[in-house]
Amino acid sequence: MYPLKIFLTVITISFLLINCAFSQNTPITGYPTYRDGILTIPRVDTDAQAGNFQDTTFQFDNVTNTWRLLDYRETTIVPGRGLVPDTVELIVTSSSPIQVFLKISGFTSPSPCSEFGQINQRLETNKFEVTMHVVPGPSDITCAAIVVPYEKIIPLAAYGLPAGTYEYSFNGEHTGTFNLPVDNTL
Numbered sequence: 001m002y003p004l005k006i007f008l009t010v011i012t013i014s015f016l017l018i019n020c021a022f023s024q025n026t027p028i029t030g031y032p033t034y035r036d037g038i039l040t041i042p043r044v045d046t047d048a049q050a051g052n053f054q055d056t057t058f059q060f061d062n063v064t065n066t067w068r069l070l071d072y073r074e075t076t077i078v079p080g081r082g083l084v085p086d087t088v089e090l091i092v093t094s095s096s097p098i099q100v101f102l103k104i105s106g107f108t109s110p111s112p113c114s115e116f117g118q119i120n121q122r123l124e125t126n127k128f129e130v131t132m133h134v135v136p137g138p139s140d141i142t143c144a145a146i147v148v149p150y151e152k153i154i155p156l157a158a159y160g161l162p163a164g165t166y167e168y169s170f171n172g173e174h175t176g177t178f179n180l181p182v183d184n185t186l
Contacts, residue, residue, distance in 0.1 A: 049076065101155050159184055160184060
């Protein structure tokens with residue numbers, strides 16, 4: 001009985017360690033919501049950038065039969081400013097279906113009071129555009145200017161894609177390519 005228990009424990013742990021997929025910043029409210037007459041859209045893409053507008057809220061006006069914009073946050077990524085990672089590494093698994101990740105690492109600067117915001121991606125033709133936002137901390141709080149290392153692993157939505165060469169860019173910089181030798185399905 002005891003060897004069987006050890007065997008099952010080893011098998012269980014092995015299954016937990018095999019083919020792990022990592023996800024970062026998967027918010028519970030990552031989809032539009034309508035509550036108490038308010039429509040909230042967490043992310044709005046523009047031609048210029050994925051996730052250019054965030055936390056957009058509208059209220060329906062019954063008198064004019066239109067939606068009224070209440071609030072939004074513009075989060076334009078400017079290459080060379082804001083979050084500048086030290087490395088952007090592409091990870092492509094050999095499993096089937098193939099999984100593709102971007103491993104972003106660097107140091108937060110200039111304030112540890114800032115936190116990571118939304119991570120957005122979109123696929124246009126054969127190019128993944130990935131944006132990672134930093135939300136500054138409250139302006140009325142003083143933060144020590146210390147450097148803190150970070151690492152984020154961002155899965156690219158590669159499942160279901162046809163065979164071919166794909167490009168990626170991170171925050172308008174850090175570009176590269178990867179190849180799917182076969183259609184990426186089960």
